Amino acid sequence: MKTQKLLHCLQLSRSENVGSSTFFRLIEIFGSAQEALEQIPNFARQGGLKRPIQIFSAEKAEAEIDLSEKFGAKIISFFDLEYPELLRKIPDPAPIITFKGNFDFFQRDSLAIVGPRNASFGAINFARKLATDLGKNSLSVVSGLARGID
Helix, strand or coil: CCCHHHHHHHHHHCCCCCCHHHHHHHHHHHCCHHHHHHHHHHHHHHCCCCCCCCCCCHHHHHHHHHHHHHCCEEEEECCCCCCCHHHHCCCCCCCEEEEECCHHHHHCCEEECCCCCCCCHHHHHHHHHHHHHHHHCCCEEECCCCCCCC
16 A cells, blocks of 8 residues: 555655665654655755756656555555564664565564575575474574575
8 A cells, every 4th residue: 555655765765875874864854754855955965966866756656566566565664563673673774675475474583594695505405404494493584685595
């Protein structure tokens, strides 16, 4: 379901030069994503940017939400009640997440397995077996989708 607040958060997070730290700093400065979107062109110009900053359009944000929903996924912002509590507590949380599947898994204990990007065949097999065994014992194994063991 699209809300204006979600659209504004998605627009801000997808705008040029706005990473997660900048996203939260802009919210802190301006009070809301909507106000940040309105003020960011002047703010960037005052910061020395000579050309207009590229703001992610509302149409593109709506299309991204629609496309996600078409594939059975959902986009939520840090400010939504559904945002995973453990993710909310990390030092640099994602302002926007897209998920597909059983959202109840966010409420379960979870574990991330992290290893090298260029893992050996043996390490990959070990990580796969470990993740499978943990999953069979009702522990959610999460991934950041990085290359290698992650």
